[in-house]
Amino acid sequence: MTGSPDLPDVSDLLERAQVVALPMRVRFRGVDVREAVLFEGPSGWGEFAPFVEYDDREASRWLASAIEAAYAAWPDPRREVVPVNATVPAVGPDDVPAVLARFDGCATAKVKVAESGQTLADDLDRVAAVRDTMGPSARIRVDANGGWSLDEAVEAIGKLAAYDLEYAEQPCATVDELARLRKALARNGIDVPVAADESIRKAEDPLLVARLEAADLVVVKVAPLGGVARALEIVEACGLPAVVSSALDTSVGIAAGVALAAALPGLDHACGLGTVSLFERDVARQPLRPRGGVLVPGRAEPDREALAALAAPDERQRWWRERLVRCHALLADGSPR
Incomplete structure (x- = not known):
């Protein structure tokens, strides 16, 4: 069933x-x-x-x-493996290589920005360190968790664009701000797509993003949306490319995210499902950490x-x-x- x-x-x-x-x-x-x-x-x-x-x-x-x-x-999987991105917390640039080393074979990195108590200069240094470590062919995306105002987002994304961003995830808090940001970026010649995360998973109406043309793609998490089946419904209704991400899940939760990513009709971006690597220890016998930059669909079995x-x-x-x-x-x- x-x-x-x-x-x-x-x-x-x-x-x-x-x-x-x-x-x-x-x-x-x-x-x-x-x-x-x-x-x-x-x-x-x-x-x-x-x-x-x-x-x-x-x-x-x-x-x-x-x-x-x-x-x-x-649902039955449509693909045998799911590509996964590395996740870089709001660490200093000197710590970036050690963080990335935990994500075997990942060619994409999501970098946390707009951290409380830090500055845009900190973000630029961190993203520069990721680019230096991963090289010119890697994909880099940033995630602000809604931490910028509209003006701050235009300035920050404009400067971060020098590092060839794949997209900026939830740069502003509200759907209306995201819609205005997309227009402001276009007016300023800043070619960086906008992704919606909190505006999907924390929204009473997760489809508002698509109706207001507030994002180029959506980031979906299984648990906040009520399960794999419900998340699939929302992705289909949005009609936008989707990236599946995690919410600091154990391998048990990550398995659900991989199931969703494997069942999507299309998957053009690496998914944020490698966060088990951020734990000192996981619950599973075989933790769902990326190998060769991918994860394989399947259930996670906790170790007693x-x-x-x-x-x-x-x-x-x-x-x-x-x-x-x-x-x-x-x-x-x-x-x-």
């Missing part, structure tokens, strides 16, 4: 739930330790790991995705010893279980969609 399964009883999920805490190699998106709830169902393992600041309504989509993974089947070693402290176990119960109640009430 593909698509949305029947909602399992919350007691069943709680009985199966394993709460883990994975230390990061490098601070990323303000996170030093990534927490997640994993549970096994008849189809395999699912992952429930919305960021702690998300409210229950938003987080319940992540639970729907985890339930789909554990209790339903994913790793689950025990990475178990979250008791107070965090309680916090996540209570959150799961609240989000399950929202799903039982029929929201969100």
Whole structure:
């Protein structure tokens, strides 16, 4: 069965739930330790790991995705491998080579920019170091996570364009700003495509981006959209090229992202699914880290010893279980969609 399964009883999920805490190699998106709830169902393992600041309504989509993974089947893949990009956090330029070395064979890099407390000069130095390390043939994209105003984005992208950007991901926070930015870049002769991420996965109306012509492509993440089947529906409805990315998932969550990328009708860009390399240790027997720049579709199987070693402290176990119960109640009430 593909698509949305029947909602399992919350007691069943709680009985199966394993709460883990994975230390990061490098601070990323303000996170030093990534927490997640994993549970096994008849189809395999699912992952429930919305960021702690998300409210229950938003987080319940992540639970729907985890339930789909554990209790339903994913679509058949259209391709045998999925190309993957390296991910470079907001590190100094001297640290860039060591970060890139963790992503075997990746010919594309996504570079975090617009980090709080840093400057455009920091971003330029980081992107320059990536270009120097990877060479002229590599693809480089930047991700601002909506951190720039419209004017700041025009200035920053104009300067970063010197490093031959593949695209700029979510340079501004709102869909309206993205639409105006595309026009401003065109007026200024800055040939850098705009990608929408948060404007898809955090939006009440993820199709607004396409209607307002606010992006050249969309970045989709399985968990925030409610699962592989729902993400496929959104990509099809948007009618724009898609890049599949992760949300600091363990290998269990990454497997869902790879399933989506493998099922897309077209895939012209490397996907942001190599972030397991940012963890000191993963939960899987065979962590889903890129080899030769690609990942292979398939389920991730957690290692029981790793689950025990990475178990979250008791107070965090309680916090996540209570959150799961609240989000399950929202799903039982029929929201969100």
